[in-house]
Amino acid sequence: MPTTSTKPKRKRAPRTFGKEKAAELYAELAKERPNPRTELEFVNPYTLVVAVALSAQATDVGVNKATKGLFKVADTPEKMLALGLKGVEEHIKTIGLWRNKAKNVIALSQMILDEFGGEVPQTRDELVKLPGVGRKTANVVLNEAFGQPTIAVDTHIFRVSNRTGLAPGKDPDQVEASLERTTPDEYKLGAHHWLILHGRYTCVARKPKCWLCSIDHLCKFKDKTPDPATVSSLGPKKPRSRAKTKK
Numbered sequence: 001m002p003t004t005s006t007k008p009k010r011k012r013a014p015r016t017f018g019k020e021k022a023a024e025l026y027a028e029l030a031k032e033r034p035n036p037r038t039e040l041e042f043v044n045p046y047t048l049v050v051a052v053a054l055s056a057q058a059t060d061v062g063v064n065k066a067t068k069g070l071f072k073v074a075d076t077p078e079k080m081l082a083l084g085l086k087g088v089e090e091h092i093k094t095i096g097l098w099r100n101k102a103k104n105v106i107a108l109s110q111m112i113l114d115e116f117g118g119e120v121p122q123t124r125d126e127l128v129k130l131p132g133v134g135r136k137t138a139n140v141v142l143n144e145a146f147g148q149p150t151i152a153v154d155t156h157i158f159r160v161s162n163r164t165g166l167a168p169g170k171d172p173d174q175v176e177a178s179l180e181r182t183t184p185d186e187y188k189l190g191a192h193h194w195l196i197l198h199g200r201y202t203c204v205a206r207k208p209k210c211w212l213c214s215i216d217h218l219c220k221f222k223d224k225t226p227d228p229a230t231v232s233s234l235g236p237k238k239p240r241s242r243a244k245t246k247k
């Protein structure tokens with residue numbers, strides 16, 4: 001008779017942080033930045049929609065440079081339409097994909113006027129109908145302009161969530177769902193900003209600054225970067241000599 005194995009099954013480690021550990025992580029990030037805000041400049045919900053739509057594959061600094069002049073002359077959908085496509089293009093030429101983005105800015109302004117009475121809609125389903133506005137942009141707008149506890153997953157949040165083990169996922173949607181589950185309610189409003197800023201300034205893409213990181217004791221990343229000061233104090237590694245010394 002075949003024997004059945006009586007070996008007890010090993011328990012798998014939980015894939016994400018528990019809420020308690022996640023709360024610890026957010027508490028550390030909140031200590032560093034008690035009032036986190038987006039680094040995109042805007043003056044009202046409409047200009048935030050435009051700024052976030054322009055920020056795809058561009059830096060916030062680059063977008064701010066372009067919108068500084070643009071929002072002076074056009075901070076409402078009506079004024080943007082009066083400025084026209086060529087006028088918008090002139091202002092945003094320094095940003096990547098500017099031709100397409102200019103078309104979207106005009107089209108979304110028209111839609112806000114035609115379908116939403118000139119006001120930026122306050123639901124995700126309505127926001128994503130606007131040309132050039134995807135789920136990520138909608139989440140940023142809901143969070144920043146309307147104070148809703150949404151978490152928009154960009155490249156920084158995706159990286160930090162996976163590296164730390166806070167909310168692993170293969171794509172932004174998976175990470176967003178993981179973050180929704182793991183993030184305690186009291187941290188949901190700030191989570192997006194804390195994670196984005198941590199990824200932008202500390203847990204950077206190429207060489208994370210682990211030696212400066214306030215959450216290194218919670219982070220599951222295996223290849224943490226050592227403190228360069230410690231490494232350099234040991235001096236450069238000398239190649240081992242293969243030749244044996246004669247006694």
Ligand code: SF4
Pocket residue numbers: 163164202203204208209210211213214215216219220221224225
């Ligand atoms: S310890 Fe390193 S990898 Fe982990 S979150 Fe901090 S900077 Fe990122």
